[in-house]
Amino acid sequence: MIYTILIAAAISAFGQVLLKYAMLKHGSIDFNLQGLIRLIIEWRLICALGLYAAALLMWLHVLSKVPLSIAYPMLAITYVIVPLMSFAFFGERINQPQIIGICLVLAGVAIIGKTA
Secondary structure (H helix, E strand, C coil): CCCHHHHHHHHHHHHHHHHHHHHHHHCCCCCCHHHHHHCCHHHHHHHHHHHHHHHHHHHHHHHHCCCCEEEEEEEEHHHHHHHHHHHHHHHCCHHHHHHHHHHHHHHHHHHHHHHH
């Protein structure tokens, strides 16, 4: 079940990266009817929402099997995946405090994963 949690988190993280990519391509949001329609038909946004839907279905499966007190903290792995994917896809820099935080999150997820 731990792998299902990690896969759900990875899909969610990839969805987050795709949301960022969609907004980079789309530009700022115009809060009028035409602007919202233009946003809604943005294919990258639709794909990101599809990934979130898939992650949600996996998450519901996890919640039916694993105590929330174990499962939910393991989602923190997204705080590791998203910066790494942001570096890979967007060239965003990861600074020393972020690296330290990522290591602490990894340690926490590993500890919780051992108890599951």
